[in-house]
Amino acid sequence: MTTTNTFISLAVLKTNWESGKSDYIDNFKPFVICCLECSEKKELCLSEITSCIEEKFGLKMPDNSIKTILRRLTRKKEVSLNDGMYSLLKETNIKEKLELSTQEFLRHYNAVISALTDFALNEGIDGWDNEKSESELLFVLKDYTFSLLNTALKGSPLPEISKESDTDRYIVSKFIGNIHDESPDLFSYLETVLKGSMLTNALAFSDLSSIKKKIKNLSIYLDTNFILSLLGKQGEEEFEACNAIIDLCIELGVDLKCFAHTQDECISVMRTVAIKLRNGDRSGYGPLYLNCLKKGTTAGDLDLEILSLDKNLKKLKIKIDNEQVINNYQDYDEAELEDILKDNIYYREDNENALIRDIRSIQGINNYRKGKCYLSFEDCRSIFLSTNTRLCVAANKFAKNSNKDLCVPQVMTDSMVANLLWLKNPNIAPDLPEKELMSRAYSGMQPSGELWRKYLDQVKKLKDDNKIDEDDLILLTHSNVISNELMDLTKGDPSNINDDLIPEGLQRVKAAMVNEKDIELTQEKHKRFWLEKSVERNCERRASIYSFIVTGTIFVSVLLGLLYSTEISEGYKGYFVTVYIISTIAFTYYALVPLYEFLYKKLKKYFMKEYQPYK
Numbered sequence: 302m303t304t305t306n307t308f309i310s311l312a313v314l315k316t317n318w319e320s321g322k323s324d325y326i327d328n329f330k331p332f333v334i335c336c337l338e339c340s341e342k343k344e345l346c347l348s349e350i351t352s353c354i355e356e357k358f359g360l361k362m363p364d365n366s367i368k369t370i371l372r373r374l375t376r377k378k379e380v381s382l383n384d385g386m387y388s389l390l391k392e393t394n395i396k397e398k399l400e401l402s403t404q405e406f407l408r409h410y411n412a413v414i415s416a417l418t419d420f421a422l423n424e425g426i427d428g429w430d431n432e433k434s435e436s437e438l439l440f441v442l443k444d445y446t447f448s449l450l451n452t453a454l455k456g457s458p459l460p461e462i463s464k465e466s467d468t469d470r471y472i473v474s475k476f477i478g479n480i481h482d483e484s485p486d487l488f489s490y491l492e493t494v495l496k497g498s499m500l501t502n503a504l505a506f507s508d509l510s511s512i513k514k515k516i517k518n519l520s521i522y523l524d525t526n527f528i529l530s531l532l533g534k535q536g537e538e539e540f541e542a543c544n545a546i547i548d549l550c551i552e553l554g555v556d557l558k559c560f561a562h563t564q565d566e567c568i569s570v571m572r573t574v575a576i577k578l579r580n581g582d583r584s585g586y587g588p589l590y591l592n593c594l595k596k597g598t599t600a601g602d603l604d605l606e607i608l609s610l611d612k613n614l615k616k617l618k619i620k621i622d623n624e625q626v627i628n629n630y631q632d633y634d635e636a637e638l639e640d641i642l643k644d645n646i647y648y649r650e651d652n653e654n655a656l657i658r659d660i661r662s663i664q665g666i667n668n669y670r671k672g673k674c675y676l677s678f679e680d681c682r683s684i685f686l687s688t689n690t691r692l693c694v695a696a697n698k699f700a701k702n703s704n705k706d707l708c709v710p711q712v713m714t715d716s717m718v719a720n721l722l723w724l725k726n727p728n729i730a731p732d733l734p735e736k737e738l739m740s741r742a743y744s745g746m747q748p749s750g751e752l753w754r755k756y757l758d759q760v761k762k763l764k765d766d767n768k769i770d771e772d773d774l775i776l777l778t779h780s781n782v783i784s785n786e787l788m789d790l791t792k793g794d795p796s797n798i799n800d801d802l803i804p805e806g807l808q809r810v811k812a813a814m815v816n817e818k819d820i821e822l823t824q825e826k827h828k829r830f831w832l833e834k835s836v837e838r839n840c841e842r843r844a845s846i847y848s849f850i851v852t853g854t855i856f857v858s859v860l861l862g863l864l865y866s867t868e869i870s871e872g873y874k875g876y877f878v879t880v881y882i883i884s885t886i887a888f889t890y891y892a893l894v895p896l897y898e899f900l901y902k903k904l905k906k907y908f909m910k911e912y913q914p915y916k
Contacts, residue, residue, distance in 0.1 A: 350367055538736070541736045637699065645695035
């Protein structure tokens with residue numbers, strides 16, 4: 302089996318599908334028939350057919366899927382079955398058709414592989430050859446077709462590929478983005494292969510004819526990252542891909558939901574980024590933070606997004622789940638789940654809530670299913686959609702330990718869900734593969750957390766050593782082009798960060814600006830930002846002091862009045878002490894606190910109006 306065979310077969314699959322095949326069984330029939338026709342033996346057993354398909358076409362097809370195809374061929378009198386041996390009953394021209402298709406796709410395949418190899422060498426990657434290009438491109442498809450349902454798939458329909466490095470991921474991602482813009486023919490072929498790989502996931506169904514089965518009462522719970530992408534806060538490519546998935550869900554009758562704790566996490570993430578933007582904190586990282594830098598999104602914009610989150614989720618037909626069911630049913634070891642999550646996912650020590658939310662999400666899905674094992678995607682009641690592949694892996698490991706590894710996974714990646722829904726009716730979202738491919742390419746061109754943190758540390762070191770000034774620091778940390786230049790310089794590898802890289806990065810950022818005026822405007826913008834923040838904080842401090850003096854004076858006056866009333870009423874001292882305490886508490890809560898807040902707002906507004914440059 303070769304990688305070339307796999308690519309060719311995926312392209313053939315996509316062509317078979319678009320040529321008008323009635324269903325997925327017909328789509329895979331040519332591979333089975335070709336093996337029977339090309340064999341020197343007149344009869345083949347099931348295992349021999351499976352081995353032939355893997356060797357000749359580079360695809361691992363489960364025995365159950367091949368049995369389904371053979372049963373149809375037998376009913377149509379195209380294949381006979383005697384004592385477990387299969388043989389063709391009539392001659393076909395499938396072998397010739399496949400050979401013609403193979404020759405055509407081989408030309409496209411060689412063109413893409415050569416283009417990627419040349420691209421990598423031009424990017425300065427030594428030792429990159431065609432074999433490397435094959436492996437890395439297939440990894441993109443393999444990552445996209447992450448094992449969908451452990452149940453029917455004993456292995457993967459694509460060959461196993463070792464994990465790619467950060468540099469390899471960046472090169473392939475940049476190449477995909479490049480051919481999308483400049484070489485539509487090459488991108489079209491790659492999209493063809495991707496559609497073929499998505500079609501191979503039909504093999505995840507134990508019965509290929511069940512793919513068209515209607516979805517019944519299925520709720521898909523969305524995770525935080527997916528929702529933020531869906532709101533357009535993490536890049537245009539992610540926004541397009543997520544919306545395509547949502548359109549599929551709505552069209553196929555899937556209920557879209559999110560847990561209340563997921564909504565809280567969305568608010569927390571946006572609030573954290575808003576604080577960093579407002580305070581000029583250069584330690585920020587993540588898709589939301591970097592996208593805010595690129596688009597010039599302000600803290601105020603995020604504040605408005607937080608306030609309108611409920612309304613925006615309703616527009617997207619996403620219901621908020623109050624999670625009452627989470628504590629109503631439980632049949633698993635939460636401590637074991639926590640251990641598995643910690644082993645597979647890195648949780649920051651200052652963010653314990655992330656672990657708790659993941660546990661509650663998995664727990665919620667399990668409880669909605671009432672601990673039942675579902676073998677059908679359409680009937681499994683609920684799924685947690687996560688963009689975190691590690692969470693999906695961890696949840697499946699836990700399911701295996703709980704003897705539920707043959708069930709539909711409780712957690713699926715967005716790619717897995719998109720693929721399964723797309724198979725139901727590819728015509729609903731014909732451009733979904735393209736959007737998913739571009740989303741992955743965009744993601745691969747963003748700096749990792751490790752790379753960004755190491756870069757910021759290096760910039761800080763140079764600033765502390767007085768090797769760069771404050772204006773340079775602003776450009777190196779807040780320019781909307783810095784993430785692109787950083788990835789281009791380091792190729793995504795944190796080990797490439799050094800003292801020499803920062804000055805070159807600075808020059809690239811300046812060159813990316815249209816002219817010196819743009820640089821001055823950028824620097825002036827950030828200087829003005831700090832000036833405005835200083836003024837705002839000063840006004841807040843003055844408003845707070847004045848409000849405190851006014852409300853404090855009123856409080857002391859009332860307090861002295863009550864004490865005086867107590868002294869002149871010795872006969873009713875106990876009664877007046879009680880009245881004194883209750884009155885003080887009530888007056889403070891219902892009168893002084895609102896008064897303080899009212900005065901604070903009015904005085905802050907008044908003081909800020911006094912400062913003319915701020916206006």
